[in-house]
Amino acid sequence: MKPSAFEYHLAASTNEAVDLLAEHEGDAKVIAGGQSLVPLLALRLARVDHLVDVNRLNDLGEISANGRLRIGALTRHRTAERSTLVRQHSPLLADALTYIGHTAIRNRGTLGGSLAHADPAAELPATLLALDGEVEVRSARGTRTIAAGDLFTGFLSTSLEPDELLTGLSVPLWKPGAGWSVQEFARRSGDFAISGALTVLSVGADGLIDEARIALIGVAPTAVRATLAEQALVGQHPAEALWSSVSDAAVADLEPPSDLHGSSAYRKKLTSTLVRRSLAEAASRIGAAA
Amino acid sequence: MNRHPVHVKINGVDRDGYVEARKTLVDFIREDLELTGTHVGCEHGVCGACTVLVDGQAVRSCLMFAVQAEGCEIRTIEGMAGPDGELHPLQAAFRDNHSFQCGFCTPGFMMTAASLLEEGPLSEDALRHELSGNLCRCTGYQSIVAGVMDAFERVSDSTGEGGR
Ligand SMILES: Cc1cc2nc3c(=O)[nH]c(=O)nc-3n(C[C@H](O)[C@H](O)[C@H](O)COP(=O)(O)OP(=O)(O)OC[C@H]3O[C@@H](n4cnc5c(N)ncnc54)[C@H](O)[C@@H]3O)c2cc1C
Ligand code: FES
Numbered sequence: 004m005k006p007s008a009f010e011y012h013l014a015a016s017t018n019e020a021v022d023l024l025a026e027h028e029g030d031a032k033v034i035a036g037g038q039s040l041v042p043l044l045a046l047r048l049a050r051v052d053h054l055v056d057v058n059r060l061n062d063l064g065e066i067s068a069n070g071r072l073r074i075g076a077l078t079r080h081r082t083a084e085r086s087t088l089v090r091q092h093s094p095l096l097a098d099a100l101t102y103i104g105h106t107a108i109r110n111r112g113t114l115g116g117s118l119a120h121a122d123p124a125a126e127l128p129a130t131l132l133a134l135d136g137e138v139e140v141r142s143a144r145g146t147r148t149i150a151a152g153d154l155f156t157g158f159l160s161t162s163l164e165p166d167e168l169l170t171g172l173s174v175p176l177w178k179p180g181a182g183w184s185v186q187e188f189a190r191r192s193g194d195f196a197i198s199g200a201l202t203v204l205s206v207g208a209d210g211l212i213d214e215a216r217i218a219l220i221g222v223a224p225t226a227v228r229a230t231l232a233e234q235a236l237v238g239q240h241p242a243e244a245l246w247s248s249v250s251d252a253a254v255a256d257l258e259p260p261s262d263l264h265g266s267s268a269y270r271k272k273l274t275s276t277l278v279r280r281s282l283a284e285a286a287s288r289i290g291a292a293a
Numbered sequence: 294m295n296r297h298p299v300h301v302k303i304n305g306v307d308r309d310g311y312v313e314a315r316k317t318l319v320d321f322i323r324e325d326l327e328l329t330g331t332h333v334g335c336e337h338g339v340c341g342a343c344t345v346l347v348d349g350q351a352v353r354s355c356l357m358f359a360v361q362a363e364g365c366e367i368r369t370i371e372g373m374a375g376p377d378g379e380l381h382p383l384q385a386a387f388r389d390n391h392s393f394q395c396g397f398c399t400p401g402f403m404m405t406a407a408s409l410l411e412e413g414p415l416s417e418d419a420l421r422h423e424l425s426g427n428l429c430r431c432t433g434y435q436s437i438v439a440g441v442m443d444a445f446e447r448v449s450d451s452t453g454e455g456g457r
């Protein structure tokens with residue numbers, strides 16, 4: 004048995020889950036899909052005294068679209084990826100989900116788990132940032148919402164308190180006619196991307212870009228928005244030459260990490276190429292039905 | 294450490310166990326239930342050798358704790374052949390296409406393919422994408438892809454299903 008020993012608690016209700024987290028505050032961790040936590044435990048990069056299993060909390064697995072697209076934290080990647088509500092109301096999210104690992108990983112992994120884990124190379128934190136989404140959080144002390152921009156505080160770190168359970172996420176309903184694109188590069192299909200870009204573009208009645216969203220993965224301790232590049236796009240005519248100039252601007256300030264998958268300079272160049280491709284693809288989808 | 298009772302239905306048979314919480318499902322299947330057909334390679338989700346079906350879905354049994362499988366239906370490689378030993382179409386197709394050499398990866402590929410087979414045939418491109426979650430150090434994959442494509446045909450010949 005590779006993980007160190009722990010006490011296992013199967014929560015029968017959300018109330019019980021947050022009570023357990025409060026009772027063992029600091030010594031307890033939630034297990035959802037286990038697709039990130041179990042490898043960490045098996046490699047003994049993490050150890051826990053108490054594991055609170057939320058897999059039987061079926062009320063955390065609901066998807067609805069009343070005013071916002073809302074997805075329960077325990078929704079499996081595979082379920083969300085196949086949901087017509089998600090496809091219709093957030094094609095960027097629907098596409099991003101398909102890039103996560105392999106089918107067997109997505110059968111277990113949950114949206115809430117991915118957001119709470121906050122891997123800088125993961126697709127969902129970047130998607131939530133790109134769409135200015137938010138998460139709902141619950142503890143024995145009450146509930147609160149956290150905007151995407153305030154959630155990811157550092158490498159594998161979030162502003163969730165140790166006694167807080169992520170219960171769901173929500174994003175604004177899709178802006179009609181907006182184009183989108185997910186572009187990433189990984190050595191093998193299903194691996195975490197070396198880097199990537201998620202983009203949303205829309206044009207106003209005058210044919211000029213009125214909204215641009217670009218989130219980058221794998222280039223910083225958290226997913227980041229390319230704010231300067233977004234500003235440079237708004238008010239411009241969509242055009243090939245624009246994508247090239249803006250994609251260089253998008254990576255200008257970045258200092259991505261070097262590791263065995265690629266140097267910092269390589270990541271920068273790669274990311275610029277991915278931004279350019281994502282802008283071109285998003286532009287080609289403007290006006291297309293999701 | 295506390296132990297937990299676990300009840301599963303594995304390949305149609307009810308089985309009980311009594312496990313430490315940190316015991317993974319794959320270790321439970323191999324050590325406690327003594328079904329050693331499911332292999333274990335990387336133990337952190339990357340190689341796919343430990344893939345089994347839990348309530349009909351392909352999952353990594355090294356990334357689930359046995360306690361979490363309480364009440365679940367599990368299918369492993371031992372449940373593929375018929376009671377009289379008649380090979381499952383996937384097994385027959387793997388044999389006829391030389392889809393394995395050392396055989397270490399085979400149970401994982403077979404269970405991944407079994408979940409695909411339930412949903413109907415795939416194009417070769419889509420199949421390659423799905424199989425990319427399982428690693429094989431011997432075959433070079435070509436014969437595995439050929440074996441699963443062949444199995445799709447064998448099954449749709451017998452049910453008359455179309456492609457997707
Ligand atoms: C081989 C492999 C390839 C992968 N490839 C990718 C990839 O390409 N892209 C990608 O994004 N991910 C990838 N993953 C990770 C996968 O997406 C995980 O499913 C996801 O990151 C975590 O979700 P989970 O439900 O499995 O969380 P768990 O592993 O159960 O938990 C992860 C962390 O989040 C916490 N947590 C979980 N749920 C909650 C909650 N509701 N409230 C508070 N805290 C919570 C846990 O305590 C833990 O710290 C891969 C995993 C594997 C094994
Ligand atoms: S042993 Fe489970 S994926 Fe490698």
Ligand code: FES
Pocket residue numbers: 392393394395396397398399428429430431432
């Ligand atoms: S046949 Fe040897 S690993 Fe695949």
